[in-house]
Amino acid sequence: MKEVQTVGVVGFGVMGAAIGLNAAMSGYRVIYKELNDELVQAMFEKGVAKPLGKRVAKGKMTQAEMDEIAGRITGTSSYADLAPCDLVIEAAIEKMDLKIQVFADLAAACREDAILVSNTSTFLIEKLMAKVSNPARTAGLHYFFPANVNRLVEVIRQRQTSDETYEALMEFARRNRKVPITVKDFPGFAINPVFISSYLILDSFYGDRFNAATLEKLSQEALGVKFGIMWVQNGSGIGTCYHAGVSMIDYLADTDIGYPPMPASLEEKFKAGESWNLEDGPVLADEEAGREVKDRLLGGIFSISTHLIEKEVVSAADLELGIKTALAWPRGPFTMMNDLGMAEVQRLVQLAADAGDFKLPRKFREGDLTLWQL
Ligand SMILES: NC(=O)c1ccc[n+]([C@@H]2O[C@H](COP(=O)([O-])OP(=O)(O)OC[C@H]3O[C@@H](n4cnc5c(N)ncnc54)[C@H](O)[C@@H]3O)[C@@H](O)[C@H]2O)c1
Numbered sequence: 001m002k003e004v005q006t007v008g009v010v011g012f013g014v015m016g017a018a019i020g021l022n023a024a025m026s027g028y029r030v031i032y033k034e035l036n037d038e039l040v041q042a043m044f045e046k047g048v049a050k051p052l053g054k055r056v057a058k059g060k061m062t063q064a065e066m067d068e069i070a071g072r073i074t075g076t077s078s079y080a081d082l083a084p085c086d087l088v089i090e091a092a093i094e095k096m097d098l099k100i101q102v103f104a105d106l107a108a109a110c111r112e113d114a115i116l117v118s119n120t121s122t123f124l125i126e127k128l129m130a131k132v133s134n135p136a137r138t139a140g141l142h143y144f145f146p147a148n149v150n151r152l153v154e155v156i157r158q159r160q161t162s163d164e165t166y167e168a169l170m171e172f173a174r175r176n177r178k179v180p181i182t183v184k185d186f187p188g189f190a191i192n193p194v195f196i197s198s199y200l201i202l203d204s205f206y207g208d209r210f211n212a213a214t215l216e217k218l219s220q221e222a223l224g225v226k227f228g229i230m231w232v233q234n235g236s237g238i239g240t241c242y243h244a245g246v247s248m249i250d251y252l253a254d255t256d257i258g259y260p261p262m263p264a265s266l267e268e269k270f271k272a273g274e275s276w277n278l279e280d281g282p283v284l285a286d287e288e289a290g291r292e293v294k295d296r297l298l299g300g301i302f303s304i305s306t307h308l309i310e311k312e313v314v315s316a317a318d319l320e321l322g323i324k325t326a327l328a329w330p331r332g333p334f335t336m337m338n339d340l341g342m343a344e345v346q347r348l349v350q351l352a353a354d355a356g357d358f359k360l361p362r363k364f365r366e367g368d369l370t371l372w373q374l
Pocket of ligand 1: 011013014015016033035090092093094095098102119120121142143144145
């Protein structure tokens, strides 16, 4: 297996900083690449020195340990300095053309066998690697915000990713104390298609009958979570949620999977630059009305989760683990379905199909009510 010792990180922003720091704290040498030396210096202060300094101040780490970790980190504005890297993780801004060019530059600057991966959230890995020689060494490594806390990493195998590359990335993720799951190169990969559809459906109910406080409460109850889906949207940023929704709809709405349309409410919030006000009045007490929302929410989650299995994007066990790890749901979709009973699940996925959220997955078209094996 390829052994990774030195890791390059392109883009020293929110995600790149945390990904690199995590690797340095796990014993890897890390070289950050930014656009210019001023940014390298500023981001080192903000993304490395400050968080490590806080740990020392809190007594979670000694000054000597901090110095050792910081000593494994360097920064540059030149691709040529990434030549010693065994693995380079691209975490630059989410622009397709820019990323394709970054990978062309990396292919020219790095060893022919250096593993090249992207942390993109929305682009297909295969497209980003169009100009890379030896694409068997390319893949996706999708971290979740905040990357220093969230333990899930999706290891994305594109069609050409070799077993050797995949194994090296799984080992890298484990040595970073992450929880890796194996995912095929698919729009949004595995977790985001589920999460994004859940807020598109929930937000579509926003209006006279359901305020944000009610929808937050209903999502907490439906999923058994402390922080509901309205709260998580605010945390992720309404702009990010809107763009991610547009992207998933573009990819999937006209396929045999389908995707819920963009709700006017989310588009309006985005255009107004506002977040959801989670204290916008009393929570609706009408249980029957609440049931309608929860049924549609769960019907959508069960539909897309089943589609992802039928398209062989991810295994049921990995999607279950991934949802629990990344989104902190106490139960993943398959345990929820098994617990509810498949006759009820069939009713809910049919509701999702009737509402136009998703096409009916094959399993339910065929009336197959066997429980999920995890
Ligand atoms: N923020 C999230 O929640 C999240 C979660 C998962 C994945 N992602 C993905 O991670 C990537 C980075 O997101 P972010 O939120 O950290 O963005 P960010 O804007 O905080 O950081 C991006 C950085 O890349 C730098 N950059 C741009 N072009 C570069 C180049 N050619 N060479 C070197 N550096 C360059 C920018 O100067 C900036 O500092 C995106 O692809 C995003 O989709 C983000």
